Amino acid sequence: MPEALVTLSLRVNGDDVRVAVRPSQTLLEVLRVGLELTGTKQGCDKGDCGACTVLLDGEPVLACLTLAVTCEGRVVQTVESLTREDPLVDAFDCHGAGQCGFCTPGMLMTAKGLLAKHGRPSRETIKQAISGNLCRCTGYGPIVEAIAAAGEGRRGKKDEEPLPAPLPSWEAPKP
């Protein structure tokens, strides 16, 4: 017998939304299919990869392991809420912290939750925070540095590199 639908009300990226869900549906399915917010990625779908991380009432959660019905009245923030101007997004860009980009939405939302709690987290704290987010591309170093830079209010590598020396003025060769 098909499951009866339940109407779910929640706040997603600042908008109040109402969506009909099956009691067995995960938050990930509702975000990606019901609300067409496909920035949140579906990797393993069993809690191993962290690609589906979103903020629920400000805390990073795995959307693939969160039943949508448990989110009634709660506040969800997905990667779509981050603009290009967000210091964390900018730092990821400056540090080359994304390659294929599949892990990036989950990394960003985990980092967002971390920075909201610890303004300037240590490298060790950052590593612990992202330990549930798998990346097959970057080797993690640029990701850790990007999060540290955002926490310290630095843009990223481009900020730290000295400006190139001015070009010598050009003079026409003497005849």
Ligand code: FES
């Ligand atoms: S898709 Fe949720 S942890 Fe992998």
Ligand code: FES
């Ligand atoms: S950038 Fe490819 S999985 Fe992380």
